Amino acid sequence: MVIRAAEDAVADMAQARAEGPASEARSETTPMSDAVDHDGPAATRLVIFGRQGAGKGTQAARLVEHYGVIHLSTGDMFRAAVADGTELGQQVGPIMESGGLVSDELTIAIVRERLAADDIVADGFVLDGFPRTPAQAEALLAMLGDGGLHAVIELEVPLDEVTNRMKARAREDDTDESIAKRLALYDTETVPTIDWFRERGLVVTVDGLGSEDEVAERMTDAIDKALAGR
Numbered sequence: 001m002v003i004r005a006a007e008d009a010v011a012d013m014a015q016a017r018a019e020g021p022a023s024e025a026r027s028e029t030t031p032m033s034d035a036v037d038h039d040g041p042a043a044t045r046l047v048i049f050g051r052q053g054a055g056k057g058t059q060a061a062r063l064v065e066h067y068g069v070i071h072l073s074t075g076d077m078f079r080a081a082v083a084d085g086t087e088l089g090q091q092v093g094p095i096m097e098s099g100g101l102v103s104d105e106l107t108i109a110i111v112r113e114r115l116a117a118d119d120i121v122a123d124g125f126v127l128d129g130f131p132r133t134p135a136q137a138e139a140l141l142a143m144l145g146d147g148g149l150h151a152v153i154e155l156e157v158p159l160d161e162v163t164n165r166m167k168a169r170a171r172e173d174d175t176d177e178s179i180a181k182r183l184a185l186y187d188t189e190t191v192p193t194i195d196w197f198r199e200r201g202l203v204v205t206v207d208g209l210g211s212e213d214e215v216a217e218r219m220t221d222a223i224d225k226a227l228a229g230r
């Protein structure tokens with residue numbers, strides 16, 4: 001109940017900021033359509049998915065380099081809020097600690113606000129860690145509009161390979177069981193979200209085996225093809 005009230009407050013704040021005097025002031029110098037229009041020709045807008053141990057972080061950094069987009073990680077955004085002790089941080093801290101997911105409502109409100117910022121509109125983005133549920137995916141496409149999202153990258157690495165990679169870098173308190181559990185979450189939580197995008201023809205599956213450079217080249221080739229067809 002308390003959390004719900006707080007979420008509403010954050011959603012209201014985001015809404016108020018979107019509609020309030022600040023954006024009115026900005027619209028005097030910048031046409032409103034420029035402030036929120038994600039259909040500009042230059043900016044590339046991507047989502048990246050991959051199991052833990054698939055090299056998602058490394059390849060997201062390559063996308064930033066290659067396309068000049070901004071890396072947006074909801075995990076990083078939430079961790080920063082916790083570190084700063086903001087109202088948002090106080091709400092999401094305990095949820096993250098317990099290994100749960102932050103509510104769709106709150107997560108979507110945070111992303112919506114960030115995606116409206118001038119730097120993101122101008123440079124584009126690669127989203128990492130969002131969307132994580134079909135409801136979040138639906139909200140994202142609604143925010144961006146038709147053709148607003150260019151590609152969804154699925155970095156594919158076989159389960160036994162990521163299991164071995166995770167074991168190799170595991171902390172001492174990581175057991176085979178806890179690794180298997182974390183990897184299984186991807187199948188129950190994330191795969192349905194990827195499938196949701198697949199049904200809409202947006203998914204580009206990239207073989208994640210090989211050197212960093214090889215994977216990066218495969219990935220940008222596949223994205224370029226998708227971008228050429230937009």
Ligand code: ADP
Nearest residue numbers: 074075076078096100101102107129130131132
């Ligand atoms: P991990 O890959 O370890 O789950 P992330 O950095 O992606 O790490 O996210 C850390 C935590 O932040 C998650 O465990 C979850 O509590 C929260 N979180 C991040 N993104 C989302 C999201 N899209 N929806 C709900 N909760 C999220």
